[in-house]
Amino acid sequence: MLTYVVQRFGQSVPVAILASLLVFMLIHLLPGDPALTIAGADADDATVAAVTERLGLDQPLWLQYTTWLGRVVQGDFGTSFVSGLPVSRLIAQAFPATLELAVVALLLVIFLAIPLGVLCAFSEDSPFDRVVSGLAAFLIGVPNFWLAILLILVFSVSLQWFPPSGRVPLLADPAVAVRFLALPVLALVPRLASVLLLFVRASSLDVRGEDYVRTARAKGLPERMVATKHVLRNAMLPILTVISVQFAQLLSGAIVIETVFAWPGMGRLLVTAVNNRDYPVIQTVLLIFVFAFVLINVLTDFLYGIADPRIRSGK
Amino acid sequence: MNDLYARTSRPTKNRHRLRFLVAVLAIALAGFALAQDPVRGGTLRIAQVSEISPSPHDLGQSDGPFKWQVFDTLVRLDPDNLAPMPQMAERWEFADDFLTLTFYLREGILFHNGEAMGAEDVAANLRRVQDPAAGSRLRGTALTIVGIEVPEERTLVLRFQEPNPSILDFFAQLWIGEPSSLDDTTQAVGTGPFTFVEWLPGTRVVLERFGSYWKEGQPYLDRVEILLLPDEETLVANLQAGAVDMVRLIPLTALETVEADPRFEVRVSDAGSNFYAVGIVTSDPPLDDKLVRQALNHSMNRERFVRVFQRGAGEATCIPWPERSPTYDEEQANACAFDLDKARQLLEQAGYAEGFPLTVEISRDITPDMIRFVQMWQQDLVTLNIQLTIKELSGPVWRQKKRDAEFAQVWSDLFGNTNREPIVPFLQARPFQRNVNPSRFASAEYDRLIGEAETEMDTAVRHALVRELTELLLDEAFINPVTYQPQIWAYTTRLQGIAFTEGDQDLLEGAWLQP
Numbered sequence: 001m002l003t004y005v006v007q008r009f010g011q012s013v014p015v016a017i018l019a020s021l022l023v024f025m026l027i028h029l030l031p032g033d034p035a036l037t038i039a040g041a042d043a044d045d046a047t048v049a050a051v052t053e054r055l056g057l058d059q060p061l062w063l064q065y066t067t068w069l070g071r072v073v074q075g076d077f078g079t080s081f082v083s084g085l086p087v088s089r090l091i092a093q094a095f096p097a098t099l100e101l102a103v104v105a106l107l108l109v110i111f112l113a114i115p116l117g118v119l120c121a122f123s124e125d126s127p128f129d130r131v132v133s134g135l136a137a138f139l140i141g142v143p144n145f146w147l148a149i150l151l152i153l154v155f156s157v158s159l160q161w162f163p164p165s166g167r168v169p170l171l172a173d174p175a176v177a178v179r180f181l182a183l184p185v186l187a188l189v190p191r192l193a194s195v196l197l198l199f200v201r202a203s204s205l206d207v208r209g210e211d212y213v214r215t216a217r218a219k220g221l222p223e224r225m226v227a228t229k230h231v232l233r234n235a236m237l238p239i240l241t242v243i244s245v246q247f248a249q250l251l252s253g254a255i256v257i258e259t260v261f262a263w264p265g266m267g268r269l270l271v272t273a274v275n276n277r278d279y280p281v282i283q284t285v286l287l288i289f290v291f292a293f294v295l296i297n298v299l300t301d302f303l304y305g306i307a308d309p310r311i312r313s314g315k
Numbered sequence: 316m317n318d319l320y321a322r323t324s325r326p327t328k329n330r331h332r333l334r335f336l337v338a339v340l341a342i343a344l345a346g347f348a349l350a351q352d353p354v355r356g357g358t359l360r361i362a363q364v365s366e367i368s369p370s371p372h373d374l375g376q377s378d379g380p381f382k383w384q385v386f387d388t389l390v391r392l393d394p395d396n397l398a399p400m401p402q403m404a405e406r407w408e409f410a411d412d413f414l415t416l417t418f419y420l421r422e423g424i425l426f427h428n429g430e431a432m433g434a435e436d437v438a439a440n441l442r443r444v445q446d447p448a449a450g451s452r453l454r455g456t457a458l459t460i461v462g463i464e465v466p467e468e469r470t471l472v473l474r475f476q477e478p479n480p481s482i483l484d485f486f487a488q489l490w491i492g493e494p495s496s497l498d499d500t501t502q503a504v505g506t507g508p509f510t511f512v513e514w515l516p517g518t519r520v521v522l523e524r525f526g527s528y529w530k531e532g533q534p535y536l537d538r539v540e541i542l543l544l545p546d547e548e549t550l551v552a553n554l555q556a557g558a559v560d561m562v563r564l565i566p567l568t569a570l571e572t573v574e575a576d577p578r579f580e581v582r583v584s585d586a587g588s589n590f591y592a593v594g595i596v597t598s599d600p601p602l603d604d605k606l607v608r609q610a611l612n613h614s615m616n617r618e619r620f621v622r623v624f625q626r627g628a629g630e631a632t633c634i635p636w637p638e639r640s641p642t643y644d645e646e647q648a649n650a651c652a653f654d655l656d657k658a659r660q661l662l663e664q665a666g667y668a669e670g671f672p673l674t675v676e677i678s679r680d681i682t683p684d685m686i687r688f689v690q691m692w693q694q695d696l697v698t699l700n701i702q703l704t705i706k707e708l709s710g711p712v713w714r715q716k717k718r719d720a721e722f723a724q725v726w727s728d729l730f731g732n733t734n735r736e737p738i739v740p741f742l743q744a745r746p747f748q749r750n751v752n753p754s755r756f757a758s759a760e761y762d763r764l765i766g767e768a769e770t771e772m773d774t775a776v777r778h779a780l781v782r783e784l785t786e787l788l789l790d791e792a793f794i795n796p797v798t799y800q801p802q803i804w805a806y807t808t809r810l811q812g813i814a815f816t817e818g819d820q821d822l823l824e825g826a827w828l829q830p
Contacts, residue, residue: 032711033718038373039450041714042745047454048718050447083368083516084500093515152549156556164552165362165544167518262544264518272366272517272545275680277711 008301012294017069019290020283024065027274027282033057034081034277055081068283078280080273087284090269095288098258098265100170102250104181105188110243113193117200118227121208133201136194148187148260155183165262184261188254192246199242203235210234236307244300251296252289353812357828358538362554363563364547367520369503369511371490372444372451379820380563384522384539385427386490386505389418389437390483392817397639397735399483403432403491403506403529413478413772418486420469424529426493427510434471438463439494441473455743456485478772481742484735487817508534508824517543528824535812535827554579554805560828561806563821567684570626573805582804583628584819588734589800590635591685593675593692594726594746597793598755601667602724608792609651610661611725614695615688616653621798624687629798634785635733635740635747637799641774642737642781650789658699670700677727680710685727688797717745720753728753729800734817737781741765746794754793761787 035051036043043051052058056067071078077087120129156164162182170177207213208231216230217223255267266285273281367381389404401407404418424432443449444457451457459482462474475482493504503511506529509522520541524534542559544550550562551569555576565573573579593615601607617631633651636643662668673696675689686705693703708716716722730744741747742765746754749762764787768780788794802819812825 030711032709032715034711035450036714036718037711040452041717042452042743042748043450043718044447044455046447047450051450054448054450080516083366084370085516090516093518149548149552152552152556156558157552160556163558164556165549165558166542259545260549262518262542262546262549264515268517268545275710 008298009294012291015294016287016290020069020072020287021065023283023286024061024068027277027279028061030277032277034279037082037276037278068280072284072287077284080281081278082273082276087280090281091266091284091288094264094266094269096169097167097263098251098254098267101181101184101188101254101257101263101265102247104170105185105192105250105254106243106247108185108189109193109196109246112189113196114200114232114239117197118204118232120197120201121204121231122223122227124205129201133198136197139190139194140198142190144187144191144254144256145260147190148183148257151183151187152260165260167263184254184257184263187257187261188250192250196239196242196246200235200239203238204231207231207235233307237304240300240303240307244296248293248296251292351829353535353825353827354830355535355827356537357535358540359536359561359810359823359826359828360540360542360559361561361563362542362544362550362559364544364550365564366517366543367514367541368500369514370497370500371440371492371503371505372449372453372497373500379816379818381520381541382490382503383507383816383820384509384823385503385507385511386492387424387507388487388490389420390486392484392487392735394815394817395639397641397817399487402487404486407483409772414475416473416475416482418471418473420471421529422469424506425527426506427504427525428493428496429527430493432491432493432506433468434465435468436494437471437491438465440489440491440497443494443497444489452743453485453488456481457489477770479770480772480774480777481736481739481769484739487735509536509539517545519543530824533824535825536823539823551805560810561804563804565803565805567624567626567628567801567803569805570628570803573803578808579805580808580810582806582815584799584802584815588637588802588818589729589731590632590733591629591682591688591797591800592635592728592730592746593689593795593797594722594728594754595793595795596720596722596724596726596754597791599724601665601671604665604667605791606661606665607667609790610658610665610667610699612651612792612795613654613658613661614699614701615651615692615795615797616695617651617797618653620688620691624684624691625798625801628801628803631798632796633789635730635788635794635796636737636785637734640733640737642778642785644782644785647782647785647789651792651795655695655698662699668700670702672702672704673725674704674706674723675725675727676706676708676713676716676722678708678710678713681713682727682729684800685729685797689727717753720751720755722753726753728794730794731818737778738765738768741781741784742769747788752794756791756793758787758791761791 034055035048035057039047039051056064068078079086080090116132120132123129152164155162162179167180168177213226213230216226252266255271257263258265258268269281270285273285365378367378371382371386387403389402390399391402392398393400403421403424405421406419408417420434426432441457441460441463444451444453447454459475459479460473461476464472466472491506496502496504508525508528510525512523513521520543522539524537528534544553547566550565551572553559554562574581595602595608595611597603621627621629621631632648634647677685677689679686689705693705696703728746730740730746732740732744746752749765764780764784768777771777771780804821809829810826811829812827814822814825816822
């Protein structure tokens, strides 16, 4: 397994380099000069030229790219054009925030969606199934930003139970951090949980009709055992795929939620950097997203092996 | 010499009567508050949308409120009449030929690192602003200083090749930073009432009371925490939820909500420092004909925009001067009144009765409220057979086009610098500058008037020249102000002693929180 993981990461290096080259070319194709963000549209020619030189943007594109890549290999992601801070510091501040939100939201999604999805499948067409599935279908259509603002109005402005924005790191002060996390998580969970719930339900219904499930029941196994050991485990592969996609999406920044709740994560960092044409930040954030996607794919493959021993043994 | 920049304040207009009454009430309440002694201590929590930039020489308008707390200037402008007042400079003198200016600095001013602030430090700041690599927006004016001398520790002598009537405005904008910290764009070491303690970009800024601030006893607050929010729609929610004590620059849509809440004081700037405008490119037909440009100017229903979309907070105007400016003229301000018949007549006179297609380029990042204006204008233009296409641009693209004068026909603009000595916008704001304005407008008369005004030290003569320039702006209609951008603050009624600069930036040095 270790060799497999190392191999997969090895394969990801050319992917990352290719992705970084594409990103580099694309952001330089975007109209808008970063020097003007700093010097302002009213600046004279000499000022704009000097700022351009200071940022290294007067160099040929290939030289700018190779210089940046050479530094990245040595662990130096450069300096933000706008704030003047090292990009690594900005990432070190934003990534834990995003990871924290993603992990907490995803755990809640899993704990809600999987049991409810299985229950719905096992009580197909019952009033419970209809209400839960119908609610899930409805929640998929509810826009995140609308729900976020609604939560702020109800729980922050009216009831004053939770702060409307900001973040305290979970490890710094867990009790306070949970209060800050509550609303962003509540805004994220309904849609993600609904998608997963409907997947779990559909996948479980497929497996429920299989011969081996009938056999398990014929053996006299309790229904709970049939649901967990035979149905859920065999329905797990597509569910794992959905979870991994959701996790990757959360890691690449829940941009709307981060914006509304002023959650200082990667999504906000990227949007601000794009608006300011802050090239070093854009390139680094996107490079991290590429690696995050590769890592999640490797982890998903690993979990496939646990869920289905046939994959592990290559049969 | 003493009448340099002498100005008279203007009477409040009728439409400000309600605000006047509110102001009287506020003054009465303030009088009551003043009867109590300011209370030392406490943390003021502020929320704002814009990011900060610690460098004193990056003049981002949006982070001025941060800079005014950490840095200080040699001169301040009186918010009522824009007259220069001593700040870190105790006094100043011009030579008879106006080619030398001597500043005498106050004694006992310290930087936050404990170093004494002297004339050498001001000189270092000036040299840095002159360096194009610093990217300062004040560089143009700084370059008019051809000699910097420091004969004594607290005496600074500046020499000019030509008289510069806007130089004191320049010193009212130049924040002085500790020289060794200037190249570190992540540090802010000034002489202001609060020290810069922490900055988490995009998240928050923490300032703490500077115990050695040169104004005796001030500041009163122990700490100022600035929460940086990415979405202006959530500013008011934070205030209502009690998460912050003050919000800066809230959207117009939230004005009625905060005004109706007795827990908050609301301040709406009543003479703006930033103006919305419609610029017109003059190089190609049909817009090269000034009659067509005048017709477009008369087809803009500014009053309706102010009433409906700005909730009465702005003021329809045809000129770039706020009411408190010495060159404000009510007749000129109303010279382009909405009149579709007149516009039609002008178009007929120019031979464009059949109309023409027109494109306006606009960026929501730069002029967020103006999208409503151009949509409204689009409907009025239909009656003149002009089909207006609205083309939206991102902020960076808009900036690039403005700088390179690449707008095709018409664009929506936002310009500042008009709340100072009136010659300043013609020298610093691109829409008014000679040779580089995005309208591609050029005229010998325009050049002559700016050339004469920029070195004219007699205030009355200079302001008369600016009034002529304003008349020329109205006649040529290449840059057409619409209304000013109202700036709205809302804060808890517990906050006392807050003041505002001429540019509508809050000053917290005298602010305190009622227990």
